[in-house]
Amino acid sequence: MARAADAVIRIEHLDKEYATEAGAVPVLKDVSVTVAPGEFVAIMGPSGSGKSTFMNILGCLDVATRGRYVLNGRDVGTLDKDELAHLRNQVIGFVFQGFNLLPRASLEDNVALPLIYRGTPRSERLARAREMLAKVGLGAYPRSHPNQISGGQQQRVAIARALVNQPKLILADEPTGNLDTATSMEIMALFTELNERDGITVVLVTHEPDIAAVAHRLVRLTDGKVIYDGPLERAAPGHMEKTP
Amino acid sequence: MTAAMLAEAWQAMGANRLRTFLTMLGMVIGVGAVILMLAVGQGAQQQVQESIASMGSNLFIILSGSTTSGGLRMGGGAAPTLTMADAAAIEELPSVAAVAPTAPGTAQLVYGPNNWSTQVMGSTPSFLTVRDWKLSAGFPFTDSDIRSATRVCLLGQTVVQNLFGDEDPVGKTIRIKNSPYVVLGVLAAKGQSLDGRDQDDTVIVPVTTALRKLFGSQFAGTVRFMMAQAESADAMPAVEKAINELLHQRHRIREGADNDFSVRNLTALANTAAETAQVMSLMLGAIASVSLLVGGIGIMNIMLVSVTERTREIGIRMAIGARGSDILLQFLLEAIIISVIGCLIGVALGVGGALLVSKFSGMAIVVTAASIFMAFAVAAAVGIFFGWYPARKAAAMKPIDALRYQ
Structure with missing residues (x-):
């Protein structure tokens, strides 16, 4: 476990409730997790365990009902909308299950998109985007469009987009959920490379044990509570179980 | 960005x-x-x-009143009450720029083989000032023409076209009601008036010539109407009042009796x-x-x-x-x-x-x-x-x- 001071993610006693007509429904209950720089964490849990909600909160897309979340030394609860947008732009790289590329933009424009909101000049944006596309093995066709390439390639483009601002942290929400096994493994190899060679912290949500097995640390959520948090090797077989 | x-x-x-x-x-x-x-x-x-603008600015028209003759009411302008002396008196009023006493009539014009019937206006040189009417050729008649009632005239463009065609009319002599008149000048084109009449179909002669020689009049020195121009739009109400009072006095109209003239403000219509x-x-x-x-x-x-x-x-x-x-x-x-x-x-x-x-x-x-x-x-x-x-x-x-x- 990392020391609290230089942690990338420090979550303390976090609760999340959704307001419904029937009253507040708790989704996350007293979750405390700390992630140190350079860690590779897999979050597992059955459907409805709150792992996607947890991920959204980690990504500053959603806010907690109670508790504290310190991201890269900044208390997220005290930030306004623009500062949160700035964090999403500079500190976090997002990878989604559905890739979430802009269908009308070329691959390089998709990858360069985060740089627009940073005010980077156009020539530099495109140079960086091509560099990142080359890094994920797609440097050959920067002017193609997302519908012209395979799902695995689209996910690589999404990863290139996540990397373009040199984030400290990559958050991947079921990044291989829409991919076949072989392609999934290629994507996971890419994450491992980013984690080991570039020292980027990776947190990913998955329900596939073979995907989680690539990580070094497992956090298992059930009914909104952390029931296991520790090295992968020491996890009980039940904690690695494939979840529907 | x-x-x-x-x-x-x-x-x-x-x-x-x-x-x-x-x-x-x-x-x-x-x-x-x-x-x-x-x-x-x-x-x-x-x-x-x-x-x-072609009508002239800040204009009043002063019409003589109606008259009744043997039970026939003759309509506005028929009464011989506006005189040349009235015109001179109005011109003396403050803020009045010019007054043009006018005697209109219709006459047959002849030049060579051509003839043309048109409106003939007897008036003074002020007529051109008041109507803001320029000459496109020649010179206007002067006050001495008024005094001696000379047979001179100024022709409108339509008249020129019908009598002269392409010929230059200045200096030529035309016949109006069979008397010879020398054409002194040609009026610049003015086009249609607000009510659609052709303003260029007209001839202007000295008012005295019109009254004494052309149309004749039972009452010497009376005109049907006068045009008076105020110096500015702001002065118009005061001028209108002054003209009314002056004519009231000059015509010796008793208290409560009807006026034998009327003053019309053309600018109000135009506005x-x-x-x-x-x-x-x-x-x-x-x-x-x-x-x-x-x-x-x-x-x-x-x-x-x-x-x-x-x-x-x-x-x-x-x-x-x-x-x-x-x-x-x-x-x-x-x-x-x-x-x-x-x-x-x-x-x-x-x-x-x-x-x-x-x-x-x-x-x-x-x-x-x-x-x-x-x-x-x-x-x-x-x-x-x-x-x-x-x-x-x-x-x-x-x-x-x-x-x-x-």
Whole structure:
């Protein structure tokens, strides 16, 4: 476990409730997790365990009902909308299950998109985007469009987009959920490379044990509570179980 | 940053060309209609103003009253009550610039083989000042012609055309009622009056000649009407009052008795006509503005659809670091681009349409820079105004809700 001071993610006693007509429904209950720089964490849990909600909160897309979340030394609860947008732009790289590329933009424009909101000049944006596309093995066709390439390639483009601002942290929400096994493994190899060679912290949500097995640390959520948090090797077989 | 946003807005518009075009069409028609209607309205206004200017400014017409002869009431101007002496007295009043006593009549004109019947006005040199009428050739008659009642005349353009054709009439002698008159000058063309009469179909002779030699009169030295010009528009009420009092006194009209003359303010009539034209112009503009408004609502409608359709895109952009203001700017730019391009096309069509209208209908058309600028400013404002709400709606979305939107 990392020391609290230089942690990338420090979550303390976090609760999340959704307001419904029937009253507040708790989704996350007293979750405390700390992630140190350079860690590779897999979050597992059955459907409805709150792992996607947890991920959204980690990504500053959603806010907690109670508790504290310190991201890269900044208390997220005290930030306004623009500062949160700035964090999403500079500190976090997002990878989604559905890739979430802009269908009308070329691959390089998709990858360069985060740089627009940073005010980077156009020539530099495109140079960086091509560099990142080359890094994920797609440097050959920067002017193609997302519908012209395979799902695995689209996910690589999404990863290139996540990397373009040199984030400290990559958050991947079921990044291989829409991919076949072989392609999934290629994507996971890419994450491992980013984690080991570039020292980027990776947190990913998955329900596939073979995907989680690539990580070094497992956090298992059930009914909104952390029931296991520790090295992968020491996890009980039940904690690695494939979840529907 | 803004350049990148512009490029993105352009791309988004290009992605749905037909829809962008149809949205723009609303703007095009709106702006085109405003420009065209303003051009037509201002053209009409200008025509009226030119007619008014041709009448002379700050004018009063003083008519002698009616008379009754053996039970027959003779109508206005029939009573022989306005005299040359009255004219001289009115000219002495303060703020009166000029007075032109006028004796009109109709006579047959002959020059060589041509003859022409027209209105002959006996008047003084002041007539030209009062009516703001220039000569296109020759010289006017003078006060000495008035004193000696010489047989001289000034011809209107229509008369010149009918008697002389291409010949130069100055210095020639024509016959009016079989007496010879020397043509001193030719009046400049004035065109139609407000009520559609040809103002150029006229001949002016000295008033004394008209009274003594041409028409004759039972009552020597009386004229049917006078035109009086005030020095300024501001002085008109005072002048009107002074003329009334003066004539009242000179004609020895008893308290309570009817006046044997009437003073009419022509400028008031002219102003009414000008105001009518202006109201028409405004109304045309207002009607056209409605189409501009409808065009604006069209933009808002499409932008709202676009925001809903692109909710997921908004979510993606927010997830990778777009601020609310970035999203706002993006959608606002799209609305503004659509309205400004639509406006440019509309201006081109409106001006082109105005030129076509004037070419084929002969209507006066005035396209001013001000009306183009106004249409442009309104279009940009409409774009911002109607683009604001949808853009605001997009910017206010929560990133998580936008991302989850299916």
